[in-house]
Amino acid sequence: MNRSSIDLWVGVFVVAGIAGLLFLALKVGNLATFSNSQVYQVQAKFANIGGLKARAPVKSAGVVVGRVADIRFDNESYEAIVSINIDYNYQFPRDTTAKILTSGILGEQYLGLEAGGDGVMLKNGDRLRLTQSAVVLENLISQFLFSKAAEGKPEAKESGK
């Protein structure tokens, strides 16, 4: 086999390999989503973030509008500070509520935004005032048990009479 046809085949091989890498990066990975669009960052304080992770989706009405950029612990208020990157195409009022929700029963946790009624829109660096923490299963169970116990008391007295 002569040299130019070897070069040709090596060229085809390198192009195919790079095409494979690009396919992996763009079609399989999520490089294309939100990487070329402008974002603005807002922060929210939560008493408990549950299992929320960095890069978790931020959804409003079920549509992904951004991603969680960073999660830190505030040493003064002992709360979690979550930084959120929101796509510039989606503008939210200043009194938007942020909730930590779970997709399905066993699904991963995401951040849900519920728009308020304020006329002023959120800007880069703003802080969301209204937040709702993740539901902790242990707290839920203990609440349920306490309320059951409170319900049970009068009945127990009645039956004791």
Added chain:
Amino acid sequence: MRVADVRARLERLGTGVTFHVLRLGFASRFLGHLVLHSGTALRRFRLTTAEIYFAGVLSLIIILVSGLFVGMVLALQGYDTLQRFGASESLGVLVALSLVRELGPVVAGLLFASRAGSAITAEIGLMKATEQLSAMEMMAVDPIARVVAPRFWGGVLSMPLLAALFSAMGIFGGYLVGVQLIGVDAGAFWSQMQAAVDVRNDILNGVIKSAVFGVAVTWIAVFEGYDAPPTAEGVSRATTRTVVTSSLAILALDFVLTALMFTGGTHQ
């Protein structure tokens, strides 16, 4: 058991250990010499191109076909398990993550070791047995720079590309079986995959893995060829050793790299 018998065994054990440590030292010195003298291989890039042709282009068919079938089998098996939990939409995630993180680099590396590594060892070993390497030295041509280095760099450059093609083909195979044959929703297949696969954590780490495997396999292949006893039996043993050693090296390195890359750190 007599004392002399025990002593003979201990001596054999000691010789064996010393021999292997010595060989490892020689192999490391060989790699250093190879990297330092690879100027010729990079300046006269035609030499390296020809080796990329032999190591990479000629391995394409086995890599592409194996990738396709591995992806198809993953989709079949994965669907069977996932649908028991009602999570058959996650098939894309399962296929993509297992290929990009593990199967792509590892299986492509094993195939590369047996397809290209053995050929490199046999070629260099035969060159040594027929005294072509000595003839080069007589002509003041460094055989490491002229023969070994182009083969080394050809293999090192081919391996990541082959692994990427293996993963891409496997995901395509998974798509064929999962979406076209079984009927998983195409939108869920791709979108869940895109949400779960991270470019830096998964794809870049897979590429790094395959590059490390490429260095390990080609290093072992060129060293075994260069170090082979110049007889027919010696070359055949060296070829076998290349496949066995590089397969074990790939699996051991894979464990270490996985432990470094995918545990801790990535999960906050």
